[in-house]
Amino acid sequence: MDFEDSQRESSSFDxxxxxxxVQYRLFLDYVTPHIIPRWIAAYLLMLIFMGRIVWAEGWYIVCYTWAIFLLNMFLKFLTPKFDPSIEQDIENDNIESGVGKMDENDEEFKPFIRRLPEFKFWMKTVSSTSIAILCSFFSVFDIPVFWPILVAYFIILFLLTMRRQIQHMLKYKYIPFDFGKMKYGSK
Structure with a gap:
């Protein structure tokens, strides 16, 4: 009887x-096409977390770790899946080996494919912010630090990495955003 009971409990848990x-998947399928409301909810969650940090006057290490993680995800969101610098090196090797280069009129269309798609970026943003909020309720994560140094270090890190990313985008002529790009289709 004990084995059968444990089997029933296990199967009911499964x-x-x-x-x-299934409910989680249905929710994700429902919110996927709603980009703007998803990001508004994510920004509200971020504001709740930042308000929690300011109000509680602590957990600066949690906030710093969260910000570094979001910066890393944002950089992955901005970079193409296939790095143009690697493709250019391959193309240069082909020219040196005698394989002819296509001229500018023969270039094929290469759409911008992100290393981290928008939906996964949103998912990671929401989950990391939720985890950060949860961590801000446990005193073990409230490590005493001088927070202005963390803020200054994050700003310097942000500026240096974004400068390098923008230089890369200008050098290889790709734009990760579709603002102002021509849209094709019926009116």
Whole structure:
């Protein structure tokens, strides 16, 4: 009887877990096409976290770690999946080996494909912010630091990495955003 009871409990747990996974997937399928409301919700969650940090006057290490993680995700969002510098090196090797280079009129269209897609960027932003909020309720993560140094270091890190990223975008002539790009289709 004990084995059968434990088997029933295990199977009921699996059924409950499966129901939660299905509901979670349905929620994600529902919110996927709604880009602007998703990001508004993410920004509100970020404001709640920042308000929590300011109000509690602590957990600066958690906030700094969260900000570094978001900066890393933002850089992945801005970079192309296929790095143009590597493609240019391959093209230069082909020219040196005698394989002819295509002229500018023969170049094929290469769409901008992100290393980190927008939806995954949103998902990681929401999950990391939720984890950061949760961590801000445990005193073990409230390590005493002089927060102005962390802010200054983050600003310097942000400026240096964005400068390098913008230089890379200008050098290889790619734009990760579609603002002002021509849209094709019926009116």
């Amino acid at each position: 059924i409950y877990k499966h129901k939660i996974e």
